Amino acid sequence: MTEVVLLFPIFVIVVFVTAKMFALLVLVQKMEIASYYAARRWQLESHLNADPVYMTFDAGLKSDIEEKVSGYLGYGSPAVAGFLNLKGPKANLDITRTQVWNVLTLTVETNRAGVALICPPGGAASVCAAAPSKMNCINGYNYICTGNKQLTVIKYVPNRDRPIQFKLPGIH
Known part of the structure; x- marks a missing residue:
C-alpha cells in the first residue's frame, strides 16, 4: 500500500x-x-x-470565416481555450491576394503550457545545453515554460472564378 501512495503523485505528474x-x-x-x-x-x-463593391463583400466574408475558425479552435469556450493554451480573443486569419494565388495564413498565439514542474529555474540554457537539435529544444522549452509562441499554418489557394455547376452526364 505504501508503494501506491508514493507512486501516485508521480503517476499524476x-x-x-x-x-x-x-x-x-x-x-x-x-x-x-x-x-x-x-x-x-x-x-x-x-x-x-x-x-470596391466586391471587396466589401470579401471583407465581410473574411471576418465570418475568421469567426467560424476561431470558434472551431476553441476561442469561444474557456475550458477548451485553457486546455489548448489559447491566448487572445480570436485566431488571426490573414489573406494576401496575388495574381495567381491567395495566401491564407492562420496564426494562433499560445500561453505557456503551465507545467512548471518540468521548467527548471536555469531556463532553456540549462535544459538544452546537450541537446543535438538546440533550436528545437529551445522552441519546445519556450512553448511549455514561457508561452507567447505563435503557431502558423499557410495555405495557398488558386485564383479562379466561380465553380462551374456540376451536371451528371446523360441524356438531357
Missing part, C-alpha cells in the same frame, strides 16, 4: 504532462482542419474582381 503534450497535437490538427476550411471557403466564395 506523468498523466498531466502527457495531457499537455496531447493538447499541442490536438491544436495543430485543429489548425490544419480550420485552415483547410478557411481556404476552401475563400476559394469558392470570394471574388476575383477588385471592384
Whole structure:
C-alpha cells in the first residue's frame, strides 16, 4: 500500500504532462482542419474582381470565416481555450491576394503550457545545453515554460472564378 501512495503523485505528474503534450497535437490538427476550411471557403466564395463593391463583400466574408475558425479552435469556450493554451480573443486569419494565388495564413498565439514542474529555474540554457537539435529544444522549452509562441499554418489557394455547376452526364 505504501508503494501506491508514493507512486501516485508521480503517476499524476506523468498523466498531466502527457495531457499537455496531447493538447499541442490536438491544436495543430485543429489548425490544419480550420485552415483547410478557411481556404476552401475563400476559394469558392470570394471574388476575383477588385471592384470596391466586391471587396466589401470579401471583407465581410473574411471576418465570418475568421469567426467560424476561431470558434472551431476553441476561442469561444474557456475550458477548451485553457486546455489548448489559447491566448487572445480570436485566431488571426490573414489573406494576401496575388495574381495567381491567395495566401491564407492562420496564426494562433499560445500561453505557456503551465507545467512548471518540468521548467527548471536555469531556463532553456540549462535544459538544452546537450541537446543535438538546440533550436528545437529551445522552441519546445519556450512553448511549455514561457508561452507567447505563435503557431502558423499557410495555405495557398488558386485564383479562379466561380465553380462551374456540376451536371451528371446523360441524356438531357
